[in-house]
Amino acid sequence: MDFRLTARQQELKGTARRLTDLVMKYEEDCEENNGLPPQAHDAIRVAVLDSGLQAVNMPAEWGGAGLSIFEQAVVQQELGRLTGALWDMVWRPANALRFCTPEQRERFLVPVIRGERRDCYAVTEPEAGSDPQNLSTTATRTSGGHWSLDGEKWFVTVGDHADFLIVLAAAGDERAPTLFLVDKDTPGVEMTRVPRFMHTFVYEHPEFTFTDVRVPDGAVLGGIGEGYDITRSWFTEERLMIAARTIGAAERALELAREWAVERRQFGSRIADFQLIQGMLADCAVDIAVNRAYTHQVAWEVTEGTVDRKTAHAKAAIAKLAASEASGRVVDRCLQIFGGRGYDRSYPVERLYRELRVDRIWEGTSEIQRLIVAGELIKRGTGVLQLPAA
Numbered sequence: 600m601d602f603r604l605t606a607r608q609q610e611l612k613g614t615a616r617r618l619t620d621l622v623m624k625y626e627e628d629c630e631e632n633n634g635l636p637p638q639a640h641d642a643i644r645v646a647v648l649d650s651g652l653q654a655v656n657m658p659a660e661w662g663g664a665g666l667s668i669f670e671q672a673v674v675q676q677e678l679g680r681l682t683g684a685l686w687d688m689v690w691r692p693a694n695a696l697r698f699c700t701p702e703q704r705e706r707f708l709v710p711v712i713r714g715e716r717r718d719c720y721a722v723t724e725p726e727a728g729s730d731p732q733n734l735s736t737t738a739t740r741t742s743g744g745h746w747s748l749d750g751e752k753w754f755v756t757v758g759d760h761a762d763f764l765i766v767l768a769a770a771g772d773e774r775a776p777t778l779f780l781v782d783k784d785t786p787g788v789e790m791t792r793v794p795r796f797m798h799t800f801v802y803e804h805p806e807f808t809f810t811d812v813r814v815p816d817g818a819v820l821g822g823i824g825e826g827y828d829i830t831r832s833w834f835t836e837e838r839l840m841i842a843a844r845t846i847g848a849a850e851r852a853l854e855l856a857r858e859w860a861v862e863r864r865q866f867g868s869r870i871a872d873f874q875l876i877q878g879m880l881a882d883c884a885v886d887i888a889v890n891r892a893y894t895h896q897v898a899w900e901v902t903e904g905t906v907d908r909k910t911a912h913a914k915a916a917i918a919k920l921a922a923s924e925a926s927g928r929v930v931d932r933c934l935q936i937f938g939g940r941g942y943d944r945s946y947p948v949e950r951l952y953r954e955l956r957v958d959r960i961w962e963g964t965s966e967i968q969r970l971i972v973a974g975e976l977i978k979r980g981t982g983v984l985q986l987p988a989a
Protein backbone atom coordinates (compact mmCIF):
# COMPACT_ATOMS: atom_id res chain seq x y z
CA MET A 600 0.00 0.00 0.00
CA ASP A 601 1.14 3.52 -0.80
CA PHE A 602 -0.89 6.33 0.71
CA ARG A 603 1.19 9.16 -0.77
CA LEU A 604 -0.33 11.49 -3.32
CA THR A 605 1.28 11.11 -6.75
CA ALA A 606 3.08 14.08 -8.30
CA ARG A 607 0.00 14.80 -10.43
CA GLN A 608 -2.36 14.62 -7.43
CA GLN A 609 -0.02 16.85 -5.45
CA GLU A 610 0.01 19.35 -8.30
CA LEU A 611 -3.81 19.31 -8.50
CA LYS A 612 -4.01 19.87 -4.77
CA GLY A 613 -1.68 22.86 -5.10
CA THR A 614 -3.69 24.32 -7.99
CA ALA A 615 -6.93 23.86 -6.03
CA ARG A 616 -5.39 25.49 -2.95
CA ARG A 617 -4.19 28.50 -4.97
CA LEU A 618 -7.66 28.93 -6.46
CA THR A 619 -9.21 28.52 -2.98
CA ASP A 620 -6.91 31.19 -1.54
CA LEU A 621 -7.80 33.58 -4.35
CA VAL A 622 -11.56 33.04 -3.95
CA MET A 623 -11.26 33.30 -0.15
CA LYS A 624 -10.72 37.05 -0.52
CA TYR A 625 -14.41 37.38 -1.39
CA GLU A 626 -15.73 35.65 1.74
CA GLU A 627 -16.44 38.69 3.88
CA ASP A 628 -18.10 40.56 1.01
CA CYS A 629 -20.33 37.53 0.45
CA GLU A 630 -21.26 37.31 4.13
CA GLU A 631 -21.94 41.03 4.51
CA ASN A 632 -23.96 41.38 1.32
CA ASN A 633 -25.54 37.91 1.12
CA GLY A 634 -23.90 37.26 -2.24
CA LEU A 635 -21.39 38.84 -4.60
CA PRO A 636 -21.68 41.58 -7.25
CA PRO A 637 -21.48 40.67 -10.97
CA GLN A 638 -17.85 41.88 -11.22
CA ALA A 639 -16.82 39.36 -8.56
CA HIS A 640 -18.64 36.56 -10.39
CA ASP A 641 -16.81 37.56 -13.59
CA ALA A 642 -13.41 37.69 -11.86
CA ILE A 643 -13.89 34.29 -10.22
CA ARG A 644 -15.08 32.77 -13.49
CA VAL A 645 -11.84 33.90 -15.16
CA ALA A 646 -9.80 32.52 -12.24
CA VAL A 647 -11.57 29.15 -12.47
CA LEU A 648 -10.88 28.91 -16.21
CA ASP A 649 -7.24 29.94 -15.67
CA SER A 650 -6.85 27.20 -13.05
CA GLY A 651 -8.20 24.52 -15.41
CA LEU A 652 -10.52 23.29 -12.62
CA GLN A 653 -13.77 24.06 -14.46
CA ALA A 654 -16.15 21.09 -14.68
CA VAL A 655 -13.76 18.68 -12.98
CA ASN A 656 -16.33 15.90 -13.45
CA MET A 657 -16.64 16.26 -17.23
CA PRO A 658 -14.39 14.71 -19.89
CA ALA A 659 -11.57 16.79 -21.33
CA GLU A 660 -12.86 16.23 -24.87
CA TRP A 661 -15.98 18.27 -23.94
CA GLY A 662 -13.89 20.98 -22.27
CA GLY A 663 -13.97 19.69 -18.68
CA ALA A 664 -10.97 18.98 -16.48
CA GLY A 665 -11.59 15.23 -16.89
CA LEU A 666 -10.49 14.25 -13.39
CA SER A 667 -10.89 10.82 -11.78
CA ILE A 668 -13.09 10.50 -8.70
CA PHE A 669 -10.04 10.45 -6.46
CA GLU A 670 -8.64 13.57 -8.13
CA GLN A 671 -12.01 15.30 -7.83
CA ALA A 672 -12.05 14.48 -4.11
CA VAL A 673 -8.58 16.02 -3.73
CA VAL A 674 -9.83 19.22 -5.40
CA GLN A 675 -13.11 19.35 -3.46
CA GLN A 676 -11.27 18.91 -0.18
CA GLU A 677 -9.36 22.14 -0.85
CA LEU A 678 -12.44 24.03 -2.07
CA GLY A 679 -14.34 22.91 1.03
CA ARG A 680 -12.20 25.36 3.03
CA LEU A 681 -14.24 28.22 1.57
CA THR A 682 -17.15 29.84 3.39
CA GLY A 683 -20.19 31.38 1.71
CA ALA A 684 -20.30 28.16 -0.36
CA LEU A 685 -17.86 29.88 -2.68
CA TRP A 686 -16.74 26.37 -3.61
CA ASP A 687 -19.92 26.23 -5.69
CA MET A 688 -18.57 29.01 -7.93
CA VAL A 689 -16.03 26.47 -9.20
CA TRP A 690 -18.73 24.94 -11.30
CA ARG A 691 -19.28 21.22 -11.51
CA PRO A 692 -22.19 20.55 -13.87
CA ALA A 693 -24.83 18.05 -12.72
CA ASN A 694 -23.56 14.59 -13.58
CA ALA A 695 -26.97 13.85 -15.12
CA LEU A 696 -25.97 16.11 -18.03
CA ARG A 697 -23.68 13.33 -19.24
CA PHE A 698 -26.90 11.79 -20.56
CA CYS A 699 -27.38 14.68 -23.02
CA THR A 700 -27.86 13.79 -26.68
CA PRO A 701 -25.22 15.40 -28.95
CA GLU A 702 -27.66 18.26 -29.70
CA GLN A 703 -28.49 18.77 -26.02
CA ARG A 704 -24.79 18.66 -25.19
CA GLU A 705 -24.05 21.57 -27.53
CA ARG A 706 -26.97 23.62 -26.23
CA PHE A 707 -26.78 22.85 -22.50
CA LEU A 708 -23.71 21.01 -21.28
CA VAL A 709 -20.83 22.52 -23.29
CA PRO A 710 -21.81 26.13 -22.39
CA VAL A 711 -22.02 25.07 -18.71
CA ILE A 712 -18.56 23.53 -18.91
CA ARG A 713 -17.26 26.81 -20.37
CA GLY A 714 -18.91 28.77 -17.57
CA GLU A 715 -21.29 30.52 -19.97
CA ARG A 716 -24.50 28.88 -18.72
CA ARG A 717 -25.49 27.37 -15.39
CA ASP A 718 -27.66 24.40 -14.52
CA CYS A 719 -29.66 23.57 -11.40
CA TYR A 720 -31.37 20.35 -10.31
CA ALA A 721 -35.01 20.40 -9.26
CA VAL A 722 -36.13 17.14 -7.67
CA THR A 723 -37.43 18.02 -4.17
CA GLU A 724 -41.06 19.07 -3.72
CA PRO A 725 -43.15 20.08 -0.71
CA GLU A 726 -44.35 16.47 -0.31
CA ALA A 727 -41.37 14.67 -1.88
CA GLY A 728 -38.11 15.03 0.04
CA SER A 729 -36.36 11.91 1.29
CA ASP A 730 -38.98 10.01 -0.70
CA PRO A 731 -38.69 11.52 -4.21
CA GLN A 732 -41.02 8.82 -5.56
CA ASN A 733 -43.88 10.79 -4.02
CA LEU A 734 -43.51 13.47 -6.67
CA SER A 735 -46.51 15.51 -7.83
CA THR A 736 -44.97 17.40 -10.75
CA THR A 737 -46.42 15.99 -13.95
CA ALA A 738 -45.48 16.03 -17.64
CA THR A 739 -48.50 15.61 -19.90
CA ARG A 740 -48.44 14.98 -23.65
CA THR A 741 -50.07 17.85 -25.56
CA SER A 742 -51.81 17.64 -28.91
CA GLY A 743 -48.93 19.57 -30.50
CA GLY A 744 -46.44 16.78 -29.64
CA HIS A 745 -44.98 18.74 -26.73
CA TRP A 746 -44.89 18.05 -23.01
CA SER A 747 -46.68 20.28 -20.57
CA LEU A 748 -45.09 20.48 -17.10
CA ASP A 749 -47.11 21.37 -14.00
CA GLY A 750 -45.97 21.32 -10.40
CA GLU A 751 -43.77 22.87 -7.76
CA LYS A 752 -40.09 22.41 -6.79
CA TRP A 753 -38.35 23.52 -3.61
CA PHE A 754 -34.77 24.13 -2.45
CA VAL A 755 -33.40 24.55 -5.99
CA THR A 756 -29.74 25.37 -5.33
CA VAL A 757 -28.37 27.98 -7.77
CA GLY A 758 -31.95 28.43 -9.06
CA ASP A 759 -31.54 32.22 -8.89
CA HIS A 760 -28.38 32.25 -10.99
CA ALA A 761 -28.98 29.29 -13.32
CA ASP A 762 -30.53 29.77 -16.72
CA PHE A 763 -31.95 26.28 -17.07
CA LEU A 764 -33.35 23.63 -14.75
CA ILE A 765 -33.21 19.85 -14.80
CA VAL A 766 -36.72 19.00 -13.62
CA LEU A 767 -37.92 15.60 -12.41
CA ALA A 768 -41.55 14.97 -13.39
CA ALA A 769 -43.97 12.06 -13.64
CA ALA A 770 -44.46 11.70 -17.40
CA GLY A 771 -47.64 10.52 -19.11
CA ASP A 772 -50.35 8.21 -17.84
CA GLU A 773 -47.70 5.75 -16.57
CA ARG A 774 -46.24 8.53 -14.38
CA ALA A 775 -42.79 7.52 -15.60
CA PRO A 776 -40.15 9.48 -13.61
CA THR A 777 -38.39 11.58 -16.23
CA LEU A 778 -35.88 14.45 -16.31
CA PHE A 779 -36.57 17.48 -18.51
CA LEU A 780 -34.21 20.28 -19.54
CA VAL A 781 -36.18 23.49 -19.06
CA ASP A 782 -34.91 26.99 -19.89
CA LYS A 783 -35.77 29.26 -16.99
CA ASP A 784 -37.32 31.86 -19.29
CA THR A 785 -39.84 29.35 -20.71
CA PRO A 786 -43.39 30.75 -20.20
CA GLY A 787 -45.01 29.24 -17.09
CA VAL A 788 -41.78 28.92 -15.07
CA GLU A 789 -41.98 31.16 -12.02
CA MET A 790 -39.55 31.67 -9.16
CA THR A 791 -42.06 32.12 -6.35
CA ARG A 792 -40.04 32.38 -3.14
CA VAL A 793 -36.41 32.81 -2.16
CA PRO A 794 -36.20 31.64 1.48
CA ARG A 795 -33.37 32.78 3.74
CA PHE A 796 -31.50 29.77 5.09
CA MET A 797 -29.21 29.27 8.06
CA HIS A 798 -26.06 29.61 5.95
CA THR A 799 -25.00 32.49 3.77
CA PHE A 800 -24.68 30.87 0.37
CA VAL A 801 -23.35 32.79 -2.61
CA TYR A 802 -26.35 31.52 -4.58
CA GLU A 803 -29.94 31.02 -3.38
CA HIS A 804 -32.18 27.97 -3.12
CA PRO A 805 -35.48 29.28 -4.51
CA GLU A 806 -38.84 27.64 -4.97
CA PHE A 807 -40.36 27.35 -8.44
CA THR A 808 -43.80 26.68 -9.85
CA PHE A 809 -44.42 25.24 -13.31
CA THR A 810 -47.75 26.05 -14.95
CA ASP A 811 -48.40 24.52 -18.37
CA VAL A 812 -44.70 24.82 -19.23
CA ARG A 813 -44.39 23.60 -22.84
CA VAL A 814 -41.20 21.78 -23.80
CA PRO A 815 -40.45 19.63 -26.87
CA ASP A 816 -39.50 15.94 -26.93
CA GLY A 817 -35.92 17.10 -27.31
CA ALA A 818 -36.06 18.35 -23.70
CA VAL A 819 -36.20 14.81 -22.28
CA LEU A 820 -32.86 14.02 -20.62
CA GLY A 821 -31.79 10.38 -20.84
CA GLY A 822 -35.11 8.82 -21.80
CA ILE A 823 -38.65 8.53 -20.48
CA GLY A 824 -38.76 6.71 -17.12
CA GLU A 825 -35.02 7.09 -16.49
CA GLY A 826 -35.29 9.97 -14.03
CA TYR A 827 -34.71 8.12 -10.74
CA ASP A 828 -32.03 5.84 -12.12
CA ILE A 829 -30.05 8.74 -13.54
CA THR A 830 -30.38 10.75 -10.32
CA ARG A 831 -29.49 7.76 -8.13
CA SER A 832 -26.57 6.64 -10.27
CA TRP A 833 -24.57 9.73 -9.25
CA PHE A 834 -25.19 9.55 -5.51
CA THR A 835 -21.90 7.73 -4.95
CA GLU A 836 -19.89 10.57 -6.50
CA GLU A 837 -21.94 13.40 -5.03
CA ARG A 838 -21.74 11.97 -1.53
CA LEU A 839 -18.00 11.40 -1.76
CA MET A 840 -17.56 15.03 -2.83
CA ILE A 841 -19.59 16.19 0.18
CA ALA A 842 -17.40 14.06 2.45
CA ALA A 843 -14.26 15.59 0.90
CA ARG A 844 -15.53 19.17 1.20
CA THR A 845 -16.58 18.80 4.82
CA ILE A 846 -13.14 17.43 5.67
CA GLY A 847 -11.50 20.45 3.99
CA ALA A 848 -13.77 22.73 6.03
CA ALA A 849 -12.87 20.90 9.24
CA GLU A 850 -9.15 21.15 8.44
CA ARG A 851 -9.40 24.91 8.05
CA ALA A 852 -11.42 25.25 11.25
CA LEU A 853 -8.84 23.26 13.21
CA GLU A 854 -5.92 25.27 11.77
CA LEU A 855 -7.63 28.49 12.86
CA ALA A 856 -8.58 27.14 16.30
CA ARG A 857 -5.07 25.84 16.92
CA GLU A 858 -3.53 29.21 15.99
CA TRP A 859 -6.01 30.96 18.27
CA ALA A 860 -5.40 28.54 21.14
CA VAL A 861 -1.65 29.17 21.11
CA GLU A 862 -2.08 32.97 20.89
CA ARG A 863 -4.98 33.67 23.22
CA ARG A 864 -4.08 34.14 26.89
CA GLN A 865 -6.41 33.87 29.89
CA PHE A 866 -5.59 33.34 33.57
CA GLY A 867 -1.98 34.20 32.69
CA SER A 868 -1.54 31.24 30.26
CA ARG A 869 -2.09 30.34 26.65
CA ILE A 870 -5.52 28.70 26.43
CA ALA A 871 -3.69 25.91 24.56
CA ASP A 872 -2.10 25.03 27.90
CA PHE A 873 -5.48 24.15 29.41
CA GLN A 874 -6.15 20.44 29.12
CA LEU A 875 -9.84 20.93 28.36
CA ILE A 876 -8.81 22.92 25.25
CA GLN A 877 -6.19 20.29 24.39
CA GLY A 878 -8.87 17.62 24.53
CA MET A 879 -10.97 19.51 22.00
CA LEU A 880 -7.99 20.03 19.68
CA ALA A 881 -7.09 16.34 19.85
CA ASP A 882 -10.68 15.18 19.21
CA CYS A 883 -10.78 17.43 16.13
CA ALA A 884 -7.55 15.93 14.80
CA VAL A 885 -8.91 12.41 15.33
CA ASP A 886 -12.20 13.18 13.55
CA ILE A 887 -10.35 14.69 10.58
CA ALA A 888 -7.60 12.09 10.26
CA VAL A 889 -9.93 9.09 10.37
CA ASN A 890 -12.53 10.51 8.01
CA ARG A 891 -10.03 11.85 5.51
CA ALA A 892 -8.39 8.42 5.32
CA TYR A 893 -11.70 6.65 4.76
CA THR A 894 -12.94 9.14 2.17
CA HIS A 895 -9.66 8.85 0.27
CA GLN A 896 -9.90 5.06 0.45
CA VAL A 897 -13.41 4.93 -1.03
CA ALA A 898 -12.62 7.57 -3.69
CA TRP A 899 -9.58 5.49 -4.64
CA GLU A 900 -11.65 2.26 -4.75
CA VAL A 901 -14.23 3.88 -7.04
CA THR A 902 -11.49 5.27 -9.28
CA GLU A 903 -9.72 1.91 -9.50
CA GLY A 904 -13.01 0.04 -10.00
CA THR A 905 -12.24 -2.42 -7.20
CA VAL A 906 -15.82 -2.31 -5.84
CA ASP A 907 -19.15 -3.22 -7.41
CA ARG A 908 -21.78 -0.49 -7.78
CA LYS A 909 -23.86 -1.43 -4.73
CA THR A 910 -20.87 -1.72 -2.42
CA ALA A 911 -19.55 1.62 -3.69
CA HIS A 912 -22.95 3.18 -3.00
CA ALA A 913 -22.94 1.90 0.59
CA LYS A 914 -19.30 2.90 1.16
CA ALA A 915 -20.04 6.42 -0.12
CA ALA A 916 -23.00 6.57 2.29
CA ILE A 917 -20.65 5.65 5.16
CA ALA A 918 -18.17 8.33 4.04
CA LYS A 919 -20.82 11.05 3.71
CA LEU A 920 -22.51 10.16 6.99
CA ALA A 921 -19.29 9.88 8.99
CA ALA A 922 -17.45 12.88 7.47
CA SER A 923 -20.38 15.30 7.61
CA GLU A 924 -21.17 14.39 11.22
CA ALA A 925 -17.50 14.39 12.32
CA SER A 926 -16.84 17.73 10.58
CA GLY A 927 -19.89 19.16 12.30
CA ARG A 928 -18.38 18.13 15.65
CA VAL A 929 -15.03 19.66 14.64
CA VAL A 930 -16.44 23.09 13.78
CA ASP A 931 -18.55 23.07 16.93
CA ARG A 932 -15.44 22.50 19.08
CA CYS A 933 -13.41 25.04 17.09
CA LEU A 934 -16.10 27.65 17.61
CA GLN A 935 -15.97 26.90 21.33
CA ILE A 936 -12.19 27.42 21.38
CA PHE A 937 -12.74 30.90 19.91
CA GLY A 938 -15.18 31.74 22.74
CA GLY A 939 -17.39 34.77 22.03
CA ARG A 940 -15.43 35.58 18.87
CA GLY A 941 -16.44 32.19 17.50
CA TYR A 942 -20.02 33.43 17.50
CA ASP A 943 -19.16 36.50 15.39
CA ARG A 944 -20.01 36.20 11.69
CA SER A 945 -16.80 37.90 10.66
CA TYR A 946 -14.89 34.83 11.89
CA PRO A 947 -14.69 31.92 9.40
CA VAL A 948 -15.35 29.29 12.11
CA GLU A 949 -18.76 30.82 12.77
CA ARG A 950 -19.62 30.63 9.07
CA LEU A 951 -18.32 27.07 8.78
CA TYR A 952 -20.42 26.12 11.80
CA ARG A 953 -23.60 27.30 10.07
CA GLU A 954 -22.59 25.99 6.67
CA LEU A 955 -21.70 22.42 7.55
CA ARG A 956 -25.14 21.77 9.03
CA VAL A 957 -26.77 21.26 5.66
CA ASP A 958 -24.31 18.49 4.75
CA ARG A 959 -26.25 16.24 7.13
CA ILE A 960 -29.45 17.03 5.21
CA TRP A 961 -28.92 17.34 1.45
CA GLU A 962 -28.03 14.54 -0.97
CA GLY A 963 -29.81 12.26 1.50
CA THR A 964 -30.11 13.00 5.23
CA SER A 965 -27.96 11.24 7.84
CA GLU A 966 -30.95 9.00 8.56
CA ILE A 967 -31.22 7.99 4.90
CA GLN A 968 -27.46 7.19 4.83
CA ARG A 969 -27.95 4.96 7.90
CA LEU A 970 -30.81 3.17 6.13
CA ILE A 971 -28.58 2.56 3.08
CA VAL A 972 -25.75 1.15 5.22
CA ALA A 973 -28.11 -1.01 7.30
CA GLY A 974 -29.87 -2.24 4.15
CA GLU A 975 -26.53 -3.26 2.63
CA LEU A 976 -25.51 -5.11 5.82
CA ILE A 977 -28.82 -6.95 6.08
CA LYS A 978 -29.14 -7.87 2.39
CA ARG A 979 -25.53 -8.58 1.45
CA GLY A 980 -23.59 -9.10 4.66
CA THR A 981 -20.62 -7.23 6.07
CA GLY A 982 -18.55 -7.24 2.86
CA VAL A 983 -18.95 -3.46 2.69
CA LEU A 984 -16.31 -3.28 5.42
CA GLN A 985 -13.70 -5.22 3.40
CA LEU A 986 -10.68 -3.66 1.79
CA PRO A 987 -10.09 -4.70 -1.84
CA ALA A 988 -7.71 -7.63 -2.30
CA ALA A 989 -4.90 -7.43 -4.87
Ligand SMILES: Cc1cc2nc3c(=O)[nH]c(=O)nc-3n(C[C@H](O)[C@H](O)[C@H](O)COP(=O)(O)OP(=O)(O)OC[C@H]3O[C@@H](n4cnc5c(N)ncnc54)[C@H](O)[C@@H]3O)c2cc1C
Binds near residue numbers: 720728957967
Ligand atom coordinates in the same frame (compact mmCIF):
# COMPACT_ATOMS: atom_id res chain seq x y z
C1 LIG B 1 -29.95 24.33 1.47
C2 LIG B 1 -30.59 23.19 0.74
C3 LIG B 1 -30.30 23.01 -0.61
C4 LIG B 1 -30.92 21.97 -1.31
N1 LIG B 1 -30.69 21.85 -2.67
C5 LIG B 1 -31.46 20.99 -3.39
C6 LIG B 1 -31.39 20.98 -4.82
O1 LIG B 1 -30.58 21.69 -5.45
N2 LIG B 1 -32.24 20.18 -5.51
C7 LIG B 1 -33.13 19.38 -4.87
O2 LIG B 1 -33.87 18.68 -5.56
N3 LIG B 1 -33.21 19.34 -3.51
C8 LIG B 1 -32.41 20.13 -2.77
N4 LIG B 1 -32.50 20.14 -1.38
C9 LIG B 1 -33.46 19.26 -0.73
C10 LIG B 1 -32.86 18.16 0.11
O3 LIG B 1 -32.30 17.16 -0.69
C11 LIG B 1 -33.97 17.65 1.05
O4 LIG B 1 -34.21 18.68 2.00
C12 LIG B 1 -33.61 16.36 1.73
O5 LIG B 1 -33.57 15.30 0.80
C13 LIG B 1 -34.62 16.00 2.84
O6 LIG B 1 -35.93 16.13 2.40
P1 LIG B 1 -36.99 16.98 3.28
O7 LIG B 1 -36.38 18.30 3.56
O8 LIG B 1 -38.29 16.97 2.58
O9 LIG B 1 -37.11 16.20 4.64
P2 LIG B 1 -38.03 14.92 4.94
O10 LIG B 1 -37.81 13.89 3.90
O11 LIG B 1 -39.41 15.37 5.19
O12 LIG B 1 -37.37 14.40 6.29
C14 LIG B 1 -37.69 14.96 7.57
C15 LIG B 1 -36.97 14.14 8.63
O13 LIG B 1 -37.44 12.78 8.57
C16 LIG B 1 -36.36 11.89 8.38
N5 LIG B 1 -36.79 10.76 7.57
C17 LIG B 1 -37.39 10.76 6.37
N6 LIG B 1 -37.60 9.52 5.94
C18 LIG B 1 -37.12 8.68 6.90
C19 LIG B 1 -37.05 7.28 7.07
N7 LIG B 1 -37.49 6.45 6.13
N8 LIG B 1 -36.51 6.80 8.21
C20 LIG B 1 -36.02 7.62 9.16
N9 LIG B 1 -36.06 8.96 9.07
C21 LIG B 1 -36.60 9.48 7.95
C22 LIG B 1 -35.29 12.71 7.69
O14 LIG B 1 -34.00 12.16 7.85
C23 LIG B 1 -35.45 14.05 8.39
O15 LIG B 1 -34.79 14.01 9.62
C24 LIG B 1 -31.82 21.10 -0.64
C25 LIG B 1 -32.08 21.28 0.73
C26 LIG B 1 -31.48 22.31 1.41
C27 LIG B 1 -31.80 22.50 2.86
